[in-house]
Amino acid sequence: MEPAQDTFPRLLMQHARVRPEHPATREKDLGIWQTWTWREVADEVRAIACGLAAHGFTRGMHLAIVGDNRPRLYWAMLAAQALGGVPVPMYQDAPAVDFVYVLNDAAIAYAIVEDQEQVDKLLESRPEVPTLAHIFYDDPRGLRHYEGLTAYDQLVADGRAFDRDHPGWYEAEVAKGSSDDVSVMLYTSGTTGRPKGVRASHAAFIAAAKGGCEFDHLDASDSVLSYLPMAWVGDHLFSVAQWLVAGFTINCPESGDTVMTDLREIGPTYYFAPPRVFENLLTQVTIRMEDAGALKRWLYRYFMGVARRCGAEILGGKPVPLAQRLHYAIGNALVYGPLRNVLGMSRIRVAYTAGAAIGPDLFRFYRSIGINLKQLYGQTETCAYACLQPDDDVKLDAVGIPAPGVELKIDAGGEVLVRGPMLLTEYYNRPDATAESIDAEGFFHTGDAGFLDDSGQLKIIDRAKDVGKLASGAMFAPNYIENKLKFFAHIKEAVAFGDGRDRVCAFVNIDMGSVGNWAERRGLAYSGYMDLAAKPEVYELVRDCVDKVNAELAHEGELAQSQVHRFLVLHKELDPDDDELTRTRKVRRRFVAEKYAVLIDAMYAGRDVQHIETLVRFEDGRSRMVAADIVIADAKTYPAVSGKAA
Amino acid sequence: MTGPARGGGEVILQLERISLAFGGVKALTDISFDVREHEIRAIIGPNGAGKSSMLNVINGVYRPQEGTITFRGQVRRDMDSHEVAKNGIARTFQNIALFRGMSVLDNIMTGRNLKMKAGIFEQAIWFGRAKREELANRLKVEEVIDFLEIQHIRKTPVGRLPYGLQKRVELARALAAEPTLLLLDEPMAGMNVEEKQDMCRFILDVNEQYGTTIVLIEHDMGVVMDISDRVVVLDYGKKIGDGTPDEVRADKAVIAAYLGVAH
Numbered sequence: 001m002e003p004a005q006d007t008f009p010r011l012l013m014q015h016a017r018v019r020p021e022h023p024a025t026r027e028k029d030l031g032i033w034q035t036w037t038w039r040e041v042a043d044e045v046r047a048i049a050c051g052l053a054a055h056g057f058t059r060g061m062h063l064a065i066v067g068d069n070r071p072r073l074y075w076a077m078l079a080a081q082a083l084g085g086v087p088v089p090m091y092q093d094a095p096a097v098d099f100v101y102v103l104n105d106a107a108i109a110y111a112i113v114e115d116q117e118q119v120d121k122l123l124e125s126r127p128e129v130p131t132l133a134h135i136f137y138d139d140p141r142g143l144r145h146y147e148g149l150t151a152y153d154q155l156v157a158d159g160r161a162f163d164r165d166h167p168g169w170y171e172a173e174v175a176k177g178s179s180d181d182v183s184v185m186l187y188t189s190g191t192t193g194r195p196k197g198v199r200a201s202h203a204a205f206i207a208a209a210k211g212g213c214e215f216d217h218l219d220a221s222d223s224v225l226s227y228l229p230m231a232w233v234g235d236h237l238f239s240v241a242q243w244l245v246a247g248f249t250i251n252c253p254e255s256g257d258t259v260m261t262d263l264r265e266i267g268p269t270y271y272f273a274p275p276r277v278f279e280n281l282l283t284q285v286t287i288r289m290e291d292a293g294a295l296k297r298w299l300y301r302y303f304m305g306v307a308r309r310c311g312a313e314i315l316g317g318k319p320v321p322l323a324q325r326l327h328y329a330i331g332n333a334l335v336y337g338p339l340r341n342v343l344g345m346s347r348i349r350v351a352y353t354a355g356a357a358i359g360p361d362l363f364r365f366y367r368s369i370g371i372n373l374k375q376l377y378g379q380t381e382t383c384a385y386a387c388l389q390p391d392d393d394v395k396l397d398a399v400g401i402p403a404p405g406v407e408l409k410i411d412a413g414g415e416v417l418v419r420g421p422m423l424l425t426e427y428y429n430r431p432d433a434t435a436e437s438i439d440a441e442g443f444f445h446t447g448d449a450g451f452l453d454d455s456g457q458l459k460i461i462d463r464a465k466d467v468g469k470l471a472s473g474a475m476f477a478p479n480y481i482e483n484k485l486k487f488f489a490h491i492k493e494a495v496a497f498g499d500g501r502d503r504v505c506a507f508v509n510i511d512m513g514s515v516g517n518w519a520e521r522r523g524l525a526y527s528g529y530m531d532l533a534a535k536p537e538v539y540e541l542v543r544d545c546v547d548k549v550n551a552e553l554a555h556e557g558e559l560a561q562s563q564v565h566r567f568l569v570l571h572k573e574l575d576p577d578d579d580e581l582t583r584t585r586k587v588r589r590r591f592v593a594e595k596y597a598v599l600i601d602a603m604y605a606g607r608d609v610q611h612i613e614t615l616v617r618f619e620d621g622r623s624r625m626v627a628a629d630i631v632i633a634d635a636k637t638y639p640a641v642s643g644k645a646a
Numbered sequence: 647m648t649g650p651a652r653g654g655g656e657v658i659l660q661l662e663r664i665s666l667a668f669g670g671v672k673a674l675t676d677i678s679f680d681v682r683e684h685e686i687r688a689i690i691g692p693n694g695a696g697k698s699s700m701l702n703v704i705n706g707v708y709r710p711q712e713g714t715i716t717f718r719g720q721v722r723r724d725m726d727s728h729e730v731a732k733n734g735i736a737r738t739f740q741n742i743a744l745f746r747g748m749s750v751l752d753n754i755m756t757g758r759n760l761k762m763k764a765g766i767f768e769q770a771i772w773f774g775r776a777k778r779e780e781l782a783n784r785l786k787v788e789e790v791i792d793f794l795e796i797q798h799i800r801k802t803p804v805g806r807l808p809y810g811l812q813k814r815v816e817l818a819r820a821l822a823a824e825p826t827l828l829l830l831d832e833p834m835a836g837m838n839v840e841e842k843q844d845m846c847r848f849i850l851d852v853n854e855q856y857g858t859t860i861v862l863i864e865h866d867m868g869v870v871m872d873i874s875d876r877v878v879v880l881d882y883g884k885k886i887g888d889g890t891p892d893e894v895r896a897d898k899a900v901i902a903a904y905l906g907v908a909h
Contacts, residue, residue: 030788031800141793142851257798618840 006179007202009045009082011244013174016042019247022220025071028254028262038247041075044156046170048072048079051159052110053169055134055150059084059176062106062185066090066099066122067114069226069239069252072138072152076112077240081183082174086199088185089231091583093576096124098583102187103129106197106428112152115139119149179203182425184240186233188380189582197428198233198380207421208378208385209241211404215388216350220247222269223347227252227259232584233380234354238272241383260284263344271351275358276585278373280513281343282365283489287517303331304368311336311368317392336369345371352376354384354399355584357460357479359487363396375399377458381437381444382406383422387458398457408458409443415464416450417443449477466589468499474561476504478589481562484552488545489514493574493581495592496564497600503565505603507596508542509533509573515541530628533569539633542569546635553638560640566603567635568610570596571628577617603632655683658859659704659827664713666699673699674710674883681827686853686860688870691880692903697863698740700880701829704861705737706730731760736825738816740832740863746805750815753804754790757822758783790821793855794848810841814848821852828852830862834869842866846873867904871895879903 005014015024020039027034036044057063063080065087067073077087088106090099092114099121102108109131113119119137123146126132137143138152163170183202187195212218226239239250248270253262260281289300310324320328340346351366351373358375366373372391377399378384386408389400402408406420419442427433437445449467450460461467462477470476478496481504485494493509510533518541519526526532550563574580580592593600595614602610610630617623659681666674674696681687689697702708704715706725714721717733736757744753762779791797794814799807804815813833820828833849834842850873852858864870870877871891879887879894881903887894894900 028797030785030792031797032788141855142847144854254797255795261798261801 004179006206007081007174007177007181008183008206008240008244009078009174009177011206012038012042012045012078012082015244015247019220022247023249024243024247025074025250025252026266027071027252028258028265031254033251033265036071041071044072045075045078045082046163047156047159048076049082049159049173050162050166050170051155051157052079052085053083053173054158054162055110055155057083057085057110057134061085061110062088062108064088064090064103064106064108064111065113065230066111066118067092067138067230068256069228069230069235070114070138071252073112073114073230074226074240074250074252076136077184078244081177081202082170084173084177084181086182086185088187088197089229089236090187091229091231092118093229094583095577096121099125100128102195102197103132105195106185107131110134110136112136112155113138116142119143119146177202179206180425184236185428186231186236186380189584189586196430196433199425199428200383200422201425204422204424205237205241205383206245207405208237208383208403209245211406211422212237212385212388213242213246215390215404216270218242218246218248218270218350222246222248222349223266224248224250224270224272225253225259225263225266225268226250227256227262228272228274229583233378233384234272237384238270260344264342265344267344267347269347269349271345271348273351273353274355274584275353275362276356278353278358278366279362279489282362283511283514285339285343286489287513290521300335303335304365306331307336307368308364311370312364312394315367315370315372316394332370339369340371343371348372350374354378356586357483357486358396359483360396361487367394376403377460379444379446381424382418382420382446385422386418386446389457393455393457395455395457398453398455398459400458401456402458407443408452410451411445413464414449414451414461416446416448416458416460418446419443470498470504470561471500471502472561474558476562477559480559481506481549481553481564482587484549485545485564488548490518490541491545493587495574495587495589496562497593497603498562501604504562505566505600506546506564506568507592507599508546508567508569510538510542510569512573529573530571530626533571534628534631536631539569539631542567543633543635550635550637555641557640560638563637564635565637566632568599568603568630568632571612571630572614572616572626575617578615599630599632608632655685655859657681658683658718659861660716661704662714662716664700664703664710664715666696666703666708666710672883674703674880677713677880677883677885679878679885679888681859681861682876683859684853684857685875686849686862686873688874688877689861689863689880690865690867690870690877694882695880696883697880698831699883701737701831701861701863705735705829731823734824734826735829736820736823736827737829738813738820738831738833740835742809742812742816744804744812744816744819747803749801749803750796750807750818751787751791751800753815754787754818754822755783757819758787760823761786786824787822790818793821793851794818810837810845813837813841813845817845817848817852821856821858824856825858827859827861830860832863832865834864834866842869849873 005011015038021037023035024038024041025036063085065073080087090102122135136150136155140151179202182199183205185197185199187197228235243250251266253259306327310320310328313320348371354376374389374394377387385403386406387400388403408418411417423444447464448460449462449464450458453459462479466478468476476498481496482494485491490511491508492511495507498504546564546567553563554560576583598612599610613625613627615623616626657680662678664674664677689700691697703710706727709724834845853860877894879900887897887900
């Protein structure tokens with residue numbers, strides 16, 4: 001009898017039987033896309049698993065995985081699962097100090113990492129992590145004189161020897177697994193407080209992956225680019241769970257810097273990116289178009305106008321007059337098609353964005369040139385799976401209908417609650433947190449404030465705990481305001497303040513790429529971020545954006561009172577290395593408010609300039625005090641326009 | 647400090663009593679020093695001390711008026727640059743000497759030129775040996791690209807790259823020739839701190855992974871002291887110091903040349 005395909009290692013064996021020669025993993029190495037078939041992947045995973053066993057790894061243990069998206073690291077996850085262990089992928093760009101917490105929390109004894117950089121960080125954390133005993137590495141470069149480490153090749157060789165000596169052992173281990181076993185532990189990004197280890201079962205991730213594959217008709221013929229951090233739940237769903245459920249091909253880029261080239265070469269059919277990636281792509285396109293010849297610029301402007309008018313409607317299957325359709329077809333041949341090709345999106349059937357709000361212009365741009373970009377909603381705790389947008393009902397301001405198998409309701413306080421097979425098993429070693437977020441009826445409290453619109457799609461307003469009140473009692477949703485600001489290409493990051501205050505003020509980070517380009521075009525000389533950010537011309541540019549946001553807010557009922565009265569452009573970029581952002585680049589609101597308290601006080605005290613000194617940490621580990629006098633500017637506010645509610 | 651694996655090798659290059667003059671200008675006067683297998687040997691000195699001239703003597707661009715050069719046991723008056731390249735010596739230049747209009751990949755491929763045996767006719771029609779050679783050479787070049795982490799600029803014309811990356815491409819081209827002795831003329835000039843750190847790591851990695859002997863000229867004392875096994879100090883065309891970084895750092899003549907003496 002066929003064993004049930006209810007754990008990832010069993011799914012892997014199944015693919016190796018059913019489609020042994022189908023490409024499972026590709027990686028660009030030495031300039032060439034190297035391919036491993038399902039049979040080869042299954043064989044390699046088996047060797048890693050036996051190798052881990054030979055080095056003493058047993059059921060229930062945790063295996064830390066640190067590095068860029070490398071095939072061997074993905075395979076190591078499966079190997080750990082095959083032994084009944086739990087892979088714990090970690091954010092590869094975190095500094096050693098951040099490693100210590102997770103390594104200790106998960107009591108890591110075994111770690112497999114990509115290269116010298118990660119080995120160094122592990123060794124640096126080791127004195128504080130007594131459990132860490134075994135480190136395996138993929139890329140031997142620079143590690144020749146290190147002692148007490150094991151190379152990947154050695155691990156695999158040990159594994160093959162172990163396998164020979166213990167025939168049938170691997171199969172028996174895989175057979176021991178149960179679908180309720182924890183399949184992976186992913187750490188929350190820790191927007192508030194310490195990161196928590198979210199434990200999800202095989203059943204949960206398989207349910208989420210199956211639901212998604214059915215919803216979007218994904219199968220073995222699809223292809224994805226795996227380039228987002230392996231520690232992030234989105235990548236785990238797309239590059240591991242759906243990979244094993246659908247049996248498609250994952251492609252690992254050559255390096256972090258080559259992603260755009262690799263994307264173009266692979267031409268994935270299924271693509272996922274947070275809004276900032278889509279934004280960067282669009283910024284690049286815009287900059288390059290500005291450098292193009294007059295005819296090309298004209299063509300681009302003209303046909304993008306056509307696309308704006310009817311592109312999204314055509315893609316959504318809405319009725320569009322024939323003349324416009326013809327127009328669009330010409331544009332498709334001359335502009336949209338080539339543009340999709342340059343972006344590496346010619347073959348995309350389904351593209352998703354999530355993790356942050358996406359700007360209306362940005363969203364419309366991609367849809368209007370024929371890319372089926374949709375939104376989804378989910379958390380680490382729900383396997384990134386709660387709501388999805390159907391192909392024929394894609395909206396900008398909502399995140400989709402409850403996905404197959406997901407029950408969703410809004411509680412009295414406006415918080416979004418979900419229930420279904422995709423929920424986490426528990427937070428690791430945190431029964432208190434588990435009890436707090438999963439109620440007696442089995443609903444998970446997402447912490448997001450939202451509501452269902454007329455068509456049944458979920459609309460998210462803000463994090464429930466961030467929603468506050470102005471002194472007047474009007475609702476204050478900082479994220480909502482910040483997102484509106486961030487939709488401007490010139491603004492990279494914004495932090496709004498106003499809870500318990502009489503009016504709203506905001507910090508702004510300009511976008512170096514976009515504003516830098518703007519400055520160059522008008523011959524504005526600058527030496528770096530700090531210099532550029534302080535230019536009066538840049539302040540005018542930002543003021544313009546703030547004014548527009550205020551004009552919009554004036555139309556949004558209660559939110560009209562949330563217009564930004566004063567703002568300043570920060571002298572440094574908010575940075576995860578300075579703890580101002582999480583690794584997934586979300587603002588740590590409270591931390592920023594404390595760190596820059598003098599600036600906030602100055603804004604509300606009505607001062608025009610404030611001196612501040614901040615500690616800045618550089619990439620090479622050094623840090624330095626940076627002092628600056630920051631100008632605080634006033635923005636134009638508008639009288640509230642009644643009629644349309646928020 | 648220097649382990650037995652590094653720097654303890656045999657002398658592969660011996661320069662004896664080298665003097666070089668351009669008309670009345672004496673660039674180098676009576677300089678002798680040696681380079682051992684696998685070591686990183688630095689030549690330092692203030693501007694105009696004769697560092698680049700020294701490097702040019704080693705790879706045969708200049709012909710010294712006096713003195714002898716012994717390379718791998720062969721004694722000669724001067725080095726012939728073509729032969730130098732064949733003997734496994736490669737170099738980079740102080741002012742980058744790349745083909746600016748060509749892609750990074752093509753630039754690095756030129757470093758393989760000496761390894762190609764196929765005739766011009768075979769190469770023109772991309773046939774037989776030419777094809778096999780190109781593939782083998784491309785593989786070697788890709789290894790270098792991977793080693794120096796420049797995959798993302800493989801197809802970019804060199805002229806469009808920032809300075810620090812151009813320097814790295816130049817190093818890549820030199821490495822593509824699989825040298826046993828690598829001459830680097832101010833590999834870190836004009837770089838910011840981060841780029842310098844990267845370059846240091848690459849130089850150390852080259853030395854460790856390929857066992858390449860490296861002679862480098864550098865302005866930045868800190869960098870030199872960190873990565874070199876032995877250091878030669880030149881001043882006004884004369885050798886004023888020679889030894890390990892610690893010895894050189896403590897040398898009075900060197901301190902005087904670098905920091906100036908109180909008058």
